[in-house]
Amino acid sequence: MDGGRDTAPETVRVLQELESQLKGETNVDEKKKHHEQGLSTQKTFQIHVKHPLSTISEMGNPFKDDRHELLALDTRNCADASVVNTVHRV
Numbered sequence: 001m002d003g004g005r006d007t008a009p010e011t012v013r014v015l016q017e018l019e020s021q022l023k024g025e026t027n028v029d030e031k032k033k034h035h036e037q038g039l040s041t042q043k044t045f046q047i048h049v050k051h052p053l054s055t056i057s058e059m060g061n062p063f064k065d066d067r068h069e070l071l072a073l074d075t076r077n078c079a080d081a082s083v084v085n086t087v088h089r090v
Contacts, residue, residue: 059076070079070087079087 070084
């Protein structure tokens with residue numbers, strides 16, 4: 001079962017939060033939210049996702065290159081031979 005731990009209070013809290021969201025209530029206690037549910041964290045996450053995507057769009061898809069060199073995605077500089085050897089060994 002649950003190891004003797006009473007999960008009813010947590011279940012009630014989650015159900016109340018869900019009901020509030022379904023009713024369109026926005027006054028959910030901020031202290032009860034997980035830190036990753038905040039608006040600023042979500043915006044930062046979106047920026048972090050969009051940045052590599054925009055780099056790939058601007059520079060071209062590195063997986064479609066016919067080059068055999070190991071390139072840095074952002075600069076298109078070729079990696080040193082020792083780096084290439086390490087990557088191949090790994």
